[in-house]
Amino acid sequence: MAKEYETVIGLEVHVELATKTKIFCGCSTAFGGDPNTHTCPVCTGMPGSLPVLNKQVLEYAIAVGLATNCDITRYGKFDRKNYFYPDNPQNYQISQLYLPICRNGYVEIETETGTKKVGIHEIHMEEDAGKLIHDEWEDASLVDYNRSGVPLIEIVSEPDMRSAEEVNAYLDKLRLLIQYLGASDCKLQEGSMRADVNLSVREKGATEFGTRTEMKNLNSFRAITHAIEGERERQIALIEDGIGVTQETRRWDDTKGESYAMRSKEDAQDYRYFPDPDLVPIVVSDELLESIRKKQPEFRTEKMARYKEEYDIPEYDIEIITNSKRMADIFEETVALGAQPKKVSNWLMVETLRLLKEKEMDPADLRFSPEHLAKLIELTEKKEINSSVAKEVFEVMFDEDVDPQAYVEEKGLKAVNDEGALRKTIEEVIANNPQAVEDFHNGKEKAIGALVGQTMKAMKGKCDPAQVNSIIRELL
């Protein structure tokens, strides 16, 4: 009988923090910008420059630690991880090895099989590297240090996950906690959240872990799932052939559906870590810890419970809306402006989700404002525009956040409330469509749809289909 194997997975997750300035200098973290314009002597590793810790980085790291049930290190340090690479101008990365800011935490994940705790080994703060650009010039590579010194936290899990489903649930849990904290937008696709997957397999029932590999370059939930399945199969085949697994770092190529070896696993000692003598120790006072604890937001579970209490909307809507901090904010602010919760929820659940999918966008990037959504709902409530016009306006709002009132006026989209004009049009439509009229009289209910359609067309959509329908019935 074939042997059964268990997959063992631990993740190292890098999250780019949403601070305005870099971790050890005052340079902007804004994305883009001409190459090397967001730089200074500190983040380009000039001799004599000195780093100073950005307090907001520390506060975000502690907030994430509290949200993941970690112990907060009250006396910590930064360490130098020494290596040469052109995107790393100091020849070392400032990171934390010996006294990371957070330790011994966990998060709870939910999967088909129930609830489970995934241990967090540690969270440490570190700086990002610059970016090499290889294809712009022939025979030369360029380097852009705009990302050098952008603050990161690395969240290292225990090897507690056993399937791609658990990995995705874990990543989603982290994403939500961190987004709710406002500490990062956590977008896998854009690299503000990056996951390295450590994976080994062992025979079911074995007590020791197998040899693991680490896979990098996973920038979507889909790629992660494929990489886990592919690597599991690769390792099982190596074990069954008696070759065994080599501990190494591999790169997953999602288009080929294959991973290939990048380098054999290096050890912490290869980097000659030592405490950074340029930075003072990190002392977390009771006051600081308490003030961060007090500022912890309402997280998703509590928000869901509150929505259930406060708003008369389906549980399914609550799940979707709270699955994005941005969407939950839009929902709450629109309702606070006086719109009916179910109406707001409908706009989010139907048109917003449709457009997000169509444009392959992340809800974190929604641009329309609660003010404008509230106004749009009001316009439809007052029957100043009908539902098809409302959808049309919403599409423009979705892209450009236009003011719906102004837009409707400018484009002449207001519903015509002049019943006389409407009746006249309907009379013409009836006169021009004798076949449909005859069909209707012969009991074909569907024929009325054609007449409503003709009328809407003649009125350029600026009338209420229900009203058209009732006038047609009356006239026939």
Ligand code: ADP
């Ligand atoms: P290193 O110090 O060599 O980077 P760590 O102990 O920090 O190794 O572990 C890195 C990651 O690998 C952690 O997320 C951990 O959970 C995971 N990991 C460790 N051992 C295994 C294993 N045998 N199988 C799968 N994952 C593992």
Ligand code: ZN
């Ligand atoms: Zn700088």
Ligand code: MG
């Ligand atoms: Mg490690």
